[in-house]
Amino acid sequence: xxxxxxxxxxxxxxxxxxIGFLTMIFFGINRKKYERLVAVYQGxxxxxxxxxxxxxxxxxxGSYFPTVFFYQLLKDKKIKIGKDTFAPADAYAFxxxxxxxxxxxxxxxxxxxxxxxxxxxxxxxxxxxxKLAGVDPNA
Numbered sequence: 425x426x427x428x429x430x431x432x433x434x435x436x437x438x439x440x441x442x443i444g445f446l447t448m449i450f451f452g453i454n455r456k457k458y459e460r461l462v463a464v465y466q467g468x469x470x471x472x473x474x475x476x477x478x479x480x481x482x483x484x485x486g487s488y489f490p491t492v493f494f495y496q497l498l499k500d501k502k503i504k505i506g507k508d509t510f511a512p513a514d515a516y517a518f519x520x521x522x523x524x525x526x527x528x529x530x531x532x533x534x535x536x537x538x539x540x541x542x543x544x545x546x547x548x549x550x551x552x553x554x555k556l557a558g559v560d561p562n563a
Contacts, residue, residue: 426557433550440543447536451484454529458487461494461526470515471505488537494519495534498527 451458462480465472476493479486496503497519503511519527 426554429550430554433547433552433554436543436547437551438547440540440547443536443540443543447533447540448484450529450533450536451487454533455483457526457529458491461522462490464522464526465494465519468518470518471511473505487533491530491533491537494527495530498530 466477472490472493476490479489493503497511497516500516500520505511
């Protein structure tokens, strides 16, 4: 049973790495849309926290955080920006008014990241449990 847990963890971890690689390719395909979206959003002088404003300059490696921000605006999820304050309504309205060609990739990209991060976490935990139990799936 523990050996199977170790093998499953290893398979999940390798699949997660593969999906992570696919997110890089997906971002590369949609990079121009991402850059255009950021430029249009910042051109409207709408709220974006300092971290996300910095992260947009790091390409793929920083793209996750602004993309989550845009995803939350698209899905009308409350974004807390202070103790009792939330992102302004005009940011939500602007983001939701953009054409689907510019924003359609965001949901896919968000879920691709969500899936590979969870797979790597679950696979890693399975491998650690198997390793602590003395089972080495690589032996």
